[in-house]
Amino acid sequence: MNKNRHYAPSWALGPEGQKATVLSTLEVCHDLQQLVRILSRLADIDLYIINSDYLCVAGSGAYEAAVGCISPRDTAIGYSLASGRPTLVADPRAHVACRDCSQQLTCRDLANYTAPIAVRDKIVAAVQAVAFDAPQCEILQNKAADLAEAITLFLVQSCETDARLLTALTGNRAEIDSAGLERIVGESPAMRSLKDDIMRCAPLDSTVLIQGESGTGKELVAQALHELSPRASSPFVAVNCGAIPESIIESELFGYASGTFTGAQRGGKPGLFEHADGGTLFLDEIAELPLQLQVKLLRVLQERKVMRLGGRKEYPFDVHIIAAANVDVAKQARNGLFRQDLYYRLSVIPLHVPALRDRDKDIELLVYHFARLYARRRGEPLPSIDPELIKRFISYSWPGNVRELKNFVEYGINFRKGLSLDLATLEERFVDAEKTPDKPGYEQWSMEKSITCPGSITPANVDNSGKPENQTEASWEQERSEQKVIKQALSRFGYTLEGKRRAAEELDMSLATLYRKIKRYGLLDAYRYDVGSSESTIKN
Ligand SMILES: Nc1ncnc2c1ncn2[C@@H]1O[C@H](COP(=O)(O)OP(=O)(O)OP(=O)(O)O)[C@@H](O)[C@H]1O
Numbered sequence: 001m002n003k004n005r006h007y008a009p010s011w012a013l014g015p016e017g018q019k020a021t022v023l024s025t026l027e028v029c030h031d032l033q034q035l036v037r038i039l040s041r042l043a044d045i046d047l048y049i050i051n052s053d054y055l056c057v058a059g060s061g062a063y064e065a066a067v068g069c070i071s072p073r074d075t076a077i078g079y080s081l082a083s084g085r086p087t088l089v090a091d092p093r094a095h096v097a098c099r100d101c102s103q104q105l106t107c108r109d110l111a112n113y114t115a116p117i118a119v120r121d122k123i124v125a126a127v128q129a130v131a132f133d134a135p136q137c138e139i140l141q142n143k144a145a146d147l148a149e150a151i152t153l154f155l156v157q158s159c160e161t162d163a164r165l166l167t168a169l170t171g172n173r174a175e176i177d178s179a180g181l182e183r184i185v186g187e188s189p190a191m192r193s194l195k196d197d198i199m200r201c202a203p204l205d206s207t208v209l210i211q212g213e214s215g216t217g218k219e220l221v222a223q224a225l226h227e228l229s230p231r232a233s234s235p236f237v238a239v240n241c242g243a244i245p246e247s248i249i250e251s252e253l254f255g256y257a258s259g260t261f262t263g264a265q266r267g268g269k270p271g272l273f274e275h276a277d278g279g280t281l282f283l284d285e286i287a288e289l290p291l292q293l294q295v296k297l298l299r300v301l302q303e304r305k306v307m308r309l310g311g312r313k314e315y316p317f318d319v320h321i322i323a324a325a326n327v328d329v330a331k332q333a334r335n336g337l338f339r340q341d342l343y344y345r346l347s348v349i350p351l352h353v354p355a356l357r358d359r360d361k362d363i364e365l366l367v368y369h370f371a372r373l374y375a376r377r378r379g380e381p382l383p384s385i386d387p388e389l390i391k392r393f394i395s396y397s398w399p400g401n402v403r404e405l406k407n408f409v410e411y412g413i414n415f416r417k418g419l420s421l422d423l424a425t426l427e428e429r430f431v432d433a434e435k436t437p438d439k440p441g442y443e444q445w446s447m448e449k450s451i452t453c454p455g456s457i458t459p460a461n462v463d464n465s466g467k468p469e470n471q472t473e474a475s476w477e478q479e480r481s482e483q484k485v486i487k488q489a490l491s492r493f494g495y496t497l498e499g500k501r502r503a504a505e506e507l508d509m510s511l512a513t514l515y516r517k518i519k520r521y522g523l524l525d526a527y528r529y530d531v532g533s534s535e536s537t538i539k540n
Helices: 014-018 023-028 030-045 075-082 134-161 161-176 190-202 218-227 246-254 291-303 328-332 340-346 360-377 387-395 401-414 421-435 439-444 475-495 498-506 511-520
Strands: 045-049 056-059 087-089 111-119 122-131 209-212 236-240 280-286 304-306 314-316 320-325 349-352
Touching: 023 030, 023 161, 023 340, 030 045, 030 056, 030 134, 045 075, 045 161, 075 111, 075 122, 075 190, 087 134, 111 134, 111 161, 122 134, 122 161, 122 360, 134 161, 190 218, 190 349, 209 218, 218 236, 218 280, 218 320, 291 304, 291 340, 314 498, 328 360, 360 387, 360 401, 387 401, 387 421, 401 421, 475 498, 475 511, 498 511
Parallel strands: 209 320, 209 349, 236 280, 280 320
Antiparallel strands: 045 056, 045 122, 087 111, 111 122, 304 314
């Protein structure tokens, strides 16, 4: 009988009924359970495995009792599953992976080692080896990584021939594709440190401000924060403050009372704060929020109550606020373009998503990730990718960041001539892209928000061609050609919200960036056809 059996984790003592509901999953994992038992006997250390739903699908020794139970998400094994990284915990409770662990009082581990298990490049499970005494600590140091590798090899092989096993491992996550940190591809030091920060702040309720260039993945980070938080089962409501016309953003956020607008919904309408109650409200492009609304937002955040437009009743809310911006908000605040007080209120936890050109190491991973995704959508296996193309990907500067790279790969997969993805398919796109350097990312992050909306230029500051004196010929030309392509795209797809969405896609920019450019170039008419924007006028 196993000497560690009395160390069974407290979460293994869950209701028996829970086990009954997962019997079919456990049956499919029968061979895995056998392997875990054998390896555990050979190495004299306890092992257990959780699937993507945190269900313990195999376990030995102290963990035999845990098979069929759900492991808490906040333990070291949960940390490895979510972060996708092996973790050696030699100092339980002090280690970062244990910091938020709910099992701290009952945990008997002296040390543990966890490794995520990837099948077909997707993390589907995690295995942990646990040491309860000093000799086992040594075994852990010397053998745990090999044991994890043996289990991974077994699962990779077995999943090839048994689709049910893969489903048993991916659990419900198979339906939602992937969640949390798994969706954020990137192993560069900057991305690893960002993932660490996400893990650390996800359980907290402090306001987070995510900054980084357009297309770097700020929304993905916000989603990961939500999915890894205790609010994960409540709504995640995202609003793009730059994409909603000024005239309606206030009512979108705070709702309106009955009879506030001509044509307003009878009985009024709850705002996004109310919709997000219990969950997370993601305020994307926060720097685009008009100044007068910034004051109101600050008040609402301080009082944790919202009053609908034209209403008298206050609605308390319990919402975690995450904001994002692709401009440097501190700089904006210093220049009087964003309220200092709101900036401080929002940036309790500041996170920065690095530009893609600063993390070469991730480019190849992302190329393979998206190639696999788009090939799978066509029902095809991952094609081989020309090393010359990879070099080209790495040498390009990616002003549109991951969004731009994703579009390149999608194009490549769909338009490649042969089976493999080679440089010839994409070279023309690279050349074209290099001709138009004024792409969203660079501009939004590196420039002060010097809006050169034509309407704001006084005649004294422009030359005969209309070019502002302080602008170079090249950048003036660039802006003019950009205006032209935006106008062309808008007239092709239409000025409706959907039309703008499609135009933004075609132009490789986010909808918010398109709106900003529309504003900047004075194409203000483009707002006119937005759904409900022009007709709604506030009565009082
Ligand atoms: N690290 C990543 N791994 C996988 N996909 C990514 C990553 N970063 C970004 N993406 C993908 O790139 C696209 C753009 O990402 P996202 O919308 O999160 O960027 P953003 O920084 O919020 O952009 P914007 O500031 O323009 O709103 C999305 O399709 C997203 O899924």
